Amino acid sequence: MDTLALMGTGFLQALSPLNLLLMAAATAVGVTIGCLPGLSAAMGVALLLPVTFGMDPATGLIILGGIYCGAIFGGSISAILIHTPGTPASAATAIEGYQLTLRGQAAKALTVACFASFCGGLLSCISLYFFAPPLAQLAMKFKSPEYFWLSLFGLTIIAGVSSKSMIKGLMSGVLGLLISTVGMDPMEGVPRFMFGQSTLYNGVDVTCALIGLFSMSQVLILAEKRIQARPAAAKFKDRFSLTGAEVKKISPTIIRSWIIGNIVGILPGAGASIACFIGYNEARRFSKNKEEFGKGSIEGVAGSEAANNAVTGGSLIPMLTLGIPGESVTAVLMGGLIIHGLQPGPELFTTYAGMTYTFFAGFVLVQFFMLGIGMLGCKGFANIARLSDAILIPSIFLLCVVGSYAIHNNVVEVAIMLIFGGVGYLVRKFDMNATAIVLGLILGPIGERGLRRSLMLSDGDPSILFSTPLCWALIALCVIGLLSPIFMNRMERKLREKHGAA
Amino acid sequence: MTRSDIGVVAIIYATCLLFLVMTLKLKAAAQVYPLCLIAGLAGLNTLYLATRLWRLFTGRAAIEEAGIPAPTPEKPGLVNDLPEIFKGFLPGQFFFVVIASVAYLALMHYVGFYPAGLIYMVAVMWRLKVPLLHMAITLAVLGILIYSVFTLFLKVPLPRGILFG
Incomplete structure (x- = not known):
């Protein structure tokens, strides 16, 4: 089946009433999570992973995609209305957005944020359609040695993200690899590190680990601090609309930010939090109305929001084609793929092409829901953004418990989730890297199989790992992957300092 | 260092x-x-x-x-x-939540998911000084959400506990 036919079939399947209903619900949930300061997109996706268990994989992934996009946009609501970014991806939006709110133009700021997020997200889907299939074809040439290097590459790129120390990031990744060895040895068939628990026969369940590391740890983080009332959201004095002149004014910024967001999304180690600052910076650099910046510029809001939402599609490309997530949310989404019995890589574009293109179509449609829900529900979400941590703490915990129990209807997995929650809390406190642990857990079995099969094929000769140009290309990427977060962090820090971090 | x-x-x-x-x-x-x-x-x-x-x-x-x-x-x-x-760390509040969470798991074993959940939610929200009305709304919303998604839609047999099982 050619690509156009697959795209058409994908849209037909994505447009089923059930899918549309779930897309709307998922996007609304995502926006809600995003607008609550302290809750991240990764936490939301991890928490709601179990809800997708009984569903068709495409529908499940569409739901997770909806939460992802919704959460990235949702962060801008609290950034604009209460000057507190809901997610780090909206930090730059708070700079101009809150200034507009102070000027009595809160509705205008939200409309621009919503429109720019919609355009950024929608345009990023184009990249997904165009770049993902060729990259998947390249991945078809991979054999055991290449898969070993690929898993190592995945770890190196994530190791430096969100951790001040590269060594600590790498340690987190190796710790994840070590935890991934729990369970049955894939080659020798002997049980390893199971502590007498038959539940661990197939290894540590990735969903349990995800819920524990991202959601349960958040409960503990919220529980340690004094519960404080959030500031009241500003009253809306203007209308939710944009004039033709305003659309014309922000259009070049949106297109520029789309390109920025896409590149940042595809790049290893980068993410929406970096893209929003680059998008904002470039909007200011190219603006004809530089004097408006700092006092409430709609171009500034558009630049930041289009860039952070353009990351969503871009970041899916390496994850779906090579199995390399560039940041925490895509690592969680990859866990979602694996839970549905799908392995990221070329098979998603051959054997499971129908499912993949349905997900792509769903991802496109989610952007429309985001626009509609964002525009219609801003006032409601503004009130939700004030929800107290005192309510969130027990509510998230209960969802963590029910989610981890639902995986195999087993209380032991709830206990595992709690252990990972404790680990996640300590990891965050001591600046280790939870995403790298998850990635180690996901990539560990792929790397182990790749390495041990390669060595088996070569009678133990390690030179097989350096035998093809693709191996060398991947080794080079590993080196780049190790170095790129250093530059990315430096760039983000410089931009934050320059714009007086929101 | x-x-x-x-x-x-x-x-x-x-x-x-x-x-x-x-x-x-x-x-x-x-x-x-x-x-x-x-x-x-x-x-x-x-x-x-x-x-x-x-x-x-x-x-x-x-x-x-x-x-x-x-x-x-x-x-x-x-x-x-x-x-x-650990700036701003409140040991009393933190350890109350941790102990309540572990106690909840033990309680779930005896009385089942929903009753244990109700007791846990009320205890934690009471400790965190959530107003009664907000507490009631949270319990209703979360209860309906979990029941409709996990019990009705996903048909997950949530633990009923030794006493009620």
Whole structure:
């Protein structure tokens, strides 16, 4: 089946009433999570992973995609209305957005944020359609040695993200690899590190680990601090609309930010939090109305929001084609793929092409829901953004418990989730890297199989790992992957300092 | 070098040791891969310790981000960053939530998911001083949400407990 036919079939399947209903619900949930300061997109996706268990994989992934996009946009609501970014991806939006709110133009700021997020997200889907299939074809040439290097590459790129120390990031990744060895040895068939628990026969369940590391740890983080009332959201004095002149004014910024967001999304180690600052910076650099910046510029809001939402599609490309997530949310989404019995890589574009293109179509449609829900529900979400941590703490915990129990209807997995929650809390406190642990857990079995099969094929000769140009290309990427977060962090820090971090 | 560094290094070494002891009990062919990982983790940990010690002895341990004065070459030393890491930490509130969460799991075993959940939610929200009306709304919304998604839609047989099972 050619690509156009697959795209058409994908849209037909994505447009089923059930899918549309779930897309709307998922996007609304995502926006809600995003607008609550302290809750991240990764936490939301991890928490709601179990809800997708009984569903068709495409529908499940569409739901997770909806939460992802919704959460990235949702962060801008609290950034604009209460000057507190809901997610780090909206930090730059708070700079101009809150200034507009102070000027009595809160509705205008939200409309621009919503429109720019919609355009950024929608345009990023184009990249997904165009770049993902060729990259998947390249991945078809991979054999055991290449898969070993690929898993190592995945770890190196994530190791430096969100951790001040590269060594600590790498340690987190190796710790994840070590935890991934729990369970049955894939080659020798002997049980390893199971502590007498038959539940661990197939290894540590990735969903349990995800819920524990991202959601349960958040409960503990919220529980340690004094519960404080959030500031009241500003009253809306203007209308939710944009004039033709305003659309014309922000259009070049949106297109520029789309390109920025896409590149940042595809790049290893980068993410929406970096893209929003680059998008904002470039909007200011190219603006004809530089004097408006700092006092409430709609171009500034558009630049930041289009860039952070353009990351969503871009970041899916390496994850779906090579199995390399560039940041925490895509690592969680990859866990979602694996839970549905799908392995990221070329098979998603051959054997499971129908499912993949349905997900792509769903991802496109989610952007429309985001626009509609964002525009219609801003006032409601503004009130939700004030929800107290005192309510969130027990509510998230209960969802963590029910989610981890639902995986195999087993209380032991709830206990595992709690252990990972404790680990996640300590990891965050001591600046280790939870995403790298998850990635180690996901990539560990792929790397182990790749390495041990390669060595088996070569009678133990390690030179097989350096035998093809693709191996060398991947080794080079590993080196780049190790170095790129250093530059990315430096760039983000410089931009934050320059714009007086929101 | 900071106190948290000592904790991180000690925990990682302890993890390596635990896995090493268990690995050595496996048959020879199954030991190779875990041993490589343990060696890698221990190596990185040692490298981390070495960099920290280097900074400690050269007096270059600056923790500008935390706003803690950096030890100078004249006055090198161990920086206690724990007050900064646990700034605003409320032990009473934190441990109440942790103990309630563990107690909830035990209670779930006896009375089932929903009754245990109700008791847990009320206890934690009461401790965190949530107004009664908000408490009632939260319980209703969450109850309906979990029941409709997990019990009705996904048909997950949530624990009913020994008393009601």
